[in-house]
Amino acid sequence: MDVMPLLLLVAGSAAIAAAARRTPAPAPLLLVAVGLVVSYVPGVPDYTLDPDVVLPLLLPPLLYTSATDSSYLDLRAQLRSVALLSVGYVLFATFAVGWAAYLLVPGLPLTAALVLGAVVAPPDAVAATAVARRVGLPSRITTILQGESLLNDATAITAYKVALAVVVGEGASWAGGIEEFLVAAVGGTAVGLILMAPLHWLRTHLKEPLLQNTLSLLIPFVAYAAAEQFHASGVIAVVVVALYLGHRAWEVDFATRLQEEAVWKMVAFVLESAVFALIGLQLPVVLKGLGAYEGLDAAWYAVVLFLVVVAARFLWVYPATFLPRLLSPRIRAREENPTWRGPIVIAWAGMRGVVSLAIAFSIPLTVDDGNTPFPHRNLVLFLTFTTVIGTLVLQGLTLPPLIRLLDFPEPDPQAATLAEANAQAQASRVAEERLDALLSDERNALPPPLADRLRDVLERRRNAVWERLGQVNPVTGETVDDTYRRLSREMISAEREMFVRLRDGRYIDDEMLRTLLRRLDLEEAAAYREAT
Numbered sequence: 001m002d003v004m005p006l007l008l009l010v011a012g013s014a015a016i017a018a019a020a021r022r023t024p025a026p027a028p029l030l031l032v033a034v035g036l037v038v039s040y041v042p043g044v045p046d047y048t049l050d051p052d053v054v055l056p057l058l059l060p061p062l063l064y065t066s067a068t069d070s071s072y073l074d075l076r077a078q079l080r081s082v083a084l085l086s087v088g089y090v091l092f093a094t095f096a097v098g099w100a101a102y103l104l105v106p107g108l109p110l111t112a113a114l115v116l117g118a119v120v121a122p123p124d125a126v127a128a129t130a131v132a133r134r135v136g137l138p139s140r141i142t143t144i145l146q147g148e149s150l151l152n153d154a155t156a157i158t159a160y161k162v163a164l165a166v167v168v169g170e171g172a173s174w175a176g177g178i179e180e181f182l183v184a185a186v187g188g189t190a191v192g193l194i195l196m197a198p199l200h201w202l203r204t205h206l207k208e209p210l211l212q213n214t215l216s217l218l219i220p221f222v223a224y225a226a227a228e229q230f231h232a233s234g235v236i237a238v239v240v241v242a243l244y245l246g247h248r249a250w251e252v253d254f255a256t257r258l259q260e261e262a263v264w265k266m267v268a269f270v271l272e273s274a275v276f277a278l279i280g281l282q283l284p285v286v287l288k289g290l291g292a293y294e295g296l297d298a299a300w301y302a303v304v305l306f307l308v309v310v311a312a313r314f315l316w317v318y319p320a321t322f323l324p325r326l327l328s329p330r331i332r333a334r335e336e337n338p339t340w341r342g343p344i345v346i347a348w349a350g351m352r353g354v355v356s357l358a359i360a361f362s363i364p365l366t367v368d369d370g371n372t373p374f375p376h377r378n379l380v381l382f383l384t385f386t387t388v389i390g391t392l393v394l395q396g397l398t399l400p401p402l403i404r405l406l407d408f409p410e411p412d413p414q415a416a417t418l419a420e421a422n423a424q425a426q427a428s429r430v431a432e433e434r435l436d437a438l439l440s441d442e443r444n445a446l447p448p449p450l451a452d453r454l455r456d457v458l459e460r461r462r463n464a465v466w467e468r469l470g471q472v473n474p475v476t477g478e479t480v481d482d483t484y485r486r487l488s489r490e491m492i493s494a495e496r497e498m499f500v501r502l503r504d505g506r507y508i509d510d511e512m513l514r515t516l517l518r519r520l521d522l523e524e525a526a527a528y529r530e531a532t
Helices: 004-020 027-038 051-068 072-077 079-104 110-120 127-135 139-168 174-205 209-229 234-247 254-281 283-288 296-327 329-334 341-348 354-361 377-406 413-439 448-467 480-504 510-530
Strands: none
Touching: 004 027, 004 254, 027 254, 027 377, 051 139, 051 209, 051 234, 051 254, 051 354, 072 079, 072 139, 072 234, 079 110, 079 139, 079 296, 110 139, 110 354, 110 377, 139 174, 139 234, 139 341, 139 354, 174 209, 174 234, 209 234, 209 254, 254 283, 254 354, 254 377, 283 377, 296 329, 296 341, 296 377, 341 377, 354 377, 413 448, 480 510
């Protein structure tokens, strides 16, 4: 097995993603663009998306890290909006795009057109949230987009399987399709509910952070594979488990949380970078098999289908936003009236991604008899690719300026800091009461200097947030937290340099140096968190 192409892909995509952070362009778009260009550089190997790799090996960790970073409570509050997009919109887009393709392409069977519709129906789980985080969308819109992207792949994959079964002659029916969808959804949820508590118990009872993080890396694959074994939705199982574990992450040991955060940030960075680079690298593979559809006809089909995909999302989002309010007095009484700006962003944030391409590449070459080619398979691949590229480039590039143009109200940083300070004050008061109770027990007796040190830690933590509400330094223009962070780093840097000099002078050994540096690293991380 030649591992060099894989190493080149990971190293190259990571380097481009890192460079993108110094440019105004979102990293996903730059990776796709570079992939398109590099795909025609002489000597670059062909990178063909293998659905047997993307769906079970790349999709679960990407879903897991996105779901653990999401808020279960926020998603529950937006459950109706998320369900209407992740289920209702995907099915609507499947039929809308499928019917349009059937009318547009001569000789394309309706069943094959519905396969195409299911393939391009789900917005990407990574692209929307990556852009949303960068442009600073309001939390409600970000929650809706995250929730949609976590669950819509399950709907699309099920719709694809049903439409594909009809095409290849496996005798599927609409009633059977509904049954399969229910089995996938209910089964995936059930597997997630069964696994989440035992996995959380393991996480809280393993005392070694390395073992806990090894388990953390295995969890998405275990949940996905277990659900797929029962012909249920692995996507839903991963999301259910991840939401539960993320909601209960505070019960895990602090060392595990520190290590886990770093590990998953690295995993997500590498996978997201490689995935978007792979999208661009598919161009030669797709064009090579296009065959009879080369030229203006293929371009015309691609443009029309892209417009249908964009229009279908607008046609769904606006009624799904306002109709429930018109029909239900309870919703009107319970929820704020949505503005016209939010649906525009949600509708325009429908970028497609690697899941659509992976599903398209899984379309079989022949139907059930083994001899008849799958109708218009190469064209379906081409139209999937152009839709993915078109939505990523056009919508991805224009979404940030659109959000700025709509001028969403900025969150009040003073209000957020005040809420944080109040929460910290209440927590410090409870901790101080716990400390007084413990110190009153003679079994916990401490010398006064050590007891005072514990109280000083509480006092410093309580005051740190309030101090951030102060004015900027009139001489340097720095805020209080900037000054605090800078001085803390200077002090820790001086200690760190002294420890290294002591090691170089053989006053301490390398093992002692690592212990001391680890302590300073934790203090620096704590100082940074207190100041942000």
